[in-house]
Amino acid sequence: MGPTLITLMTAPNPGAIAIVQLHGAGAAAMLRDLTATHDWPPGRVRFVSLAGIDDGCAVLLRDGSQGMAQIMPHGGLRVVQKLIDALVDRNCTYCNEMSTRELYPEATNDLEADMLAALARAASPAAIDLLLAQPDLWRNYGANRASEITDDQRDVIALRSQTLDRLIDAPCVVVVGRPNVGKSTLTNRLMGRSASLVADLPGTTRDWVGGLVELSPRPAVQNPESAVAVRWLDTPGLRDSDDPIEQRAIELARQVVGGADVLIAMRDADCDWPDPSGLPGAVDLHVVNKSDLSNARRDNDPADVLHISALTGEDLDELQGRILDRLALSEVSSASLWAFSPRLRDLIRTGDAAALCAYADL
DSSP: OOOOEEEEEEEESSSSEEEEEHHHHHTHHHHHHHHTTOOOTOOOOOEEEETEEEEEEEEEEETTTOEEEEEEEEEEEEHHHHHHHHHTTTTEEEEOOOOOOOTTOSSSSSHHHHHHHHHHHOOOOOHHHHHHHHHHHHHHHHHHHHTTOOHHHHHHHHHHHHHGGGGOOOEEEEOOOOOOHHHHHHHHHTSSOOOOOSSSTTOOSOOOOOEEEOOOOOSOSGGGGGGGEEEEEEEOOOOOOSOHHHHHHHHHHHHHTTSSEEEEEEEEESSSSOOGGGGSSSEEEEEEHHHHTOOOTTTTTTTOOOBTTTTTBHHHHHHHHHHHHHHSSSSSSSSSOOOOOOOHHHHHHTTHHHHHHHHHHH
């Protein structure tokens, strides 16, 4: 029997509840020893004394050679440390993180385990079918072909994978513009809730706000499984200000703008575009808001400027489509090879046929 391993599953910061996970063949026995409770049907949560250190919840998730249990004490740092020390004194071994095979023992090989881990992390619904298809796609690809793939083909897979990785870690979309052009109204409409303050006053949004927004490909489809999640950020109006608090908010906004995957500049009929000299990068999309009030073009408008109404929703489908075009995520194929894990990326880079064979259990 191997050692019983301990992993702290919550952040190493104070919190209401912490989760300490036991894994290995001795997980059930360790749980019985720590709690002095002997009846642990898998899946039943109990409120127990944890070796006199704290009272908290515990559950046996799996028994046997792939045993797994979770202990949930209060999240104070001292409580967590004393509990881990008590487990180490009982011959447990602390590890920073579990391997994906330990997290997903139901997987038949390392490739499937990494796929399940990526699935758990994926921000976008559009990632689900693509990831589920990958084990079969890589098995069909075959280990013998890995050694024959050309550098150009490797580059294609690597570039495609870099794009599809945005379905796991959501890309960043930032909206900039002068005060009161409707950035917050657009943000709230796409989020479906009031994430930004909306008022007819300059400087209403002092700091940047945002959250995850699910965008639909063009043409808009009523299929939530095809949605792509992005981190949508609404910045305060970029302008000069004598208010030191507002100056700090605007400076923070410029830092956020610099990390944008898609930068949207917005104006309305009364305000011009934001000063490009104040932006850290090139604008990807130009949007004129309040088309329900005025649709007038200006000489300094780009040829592909898009007129929308954040208030009524006019042409927001087109805006979503253009954003996904910029991210190269308008059309994603479930039949495409995706090197979604560090190990797959390394195997594609080296073309190691034997290692791919072992990884995918070919």
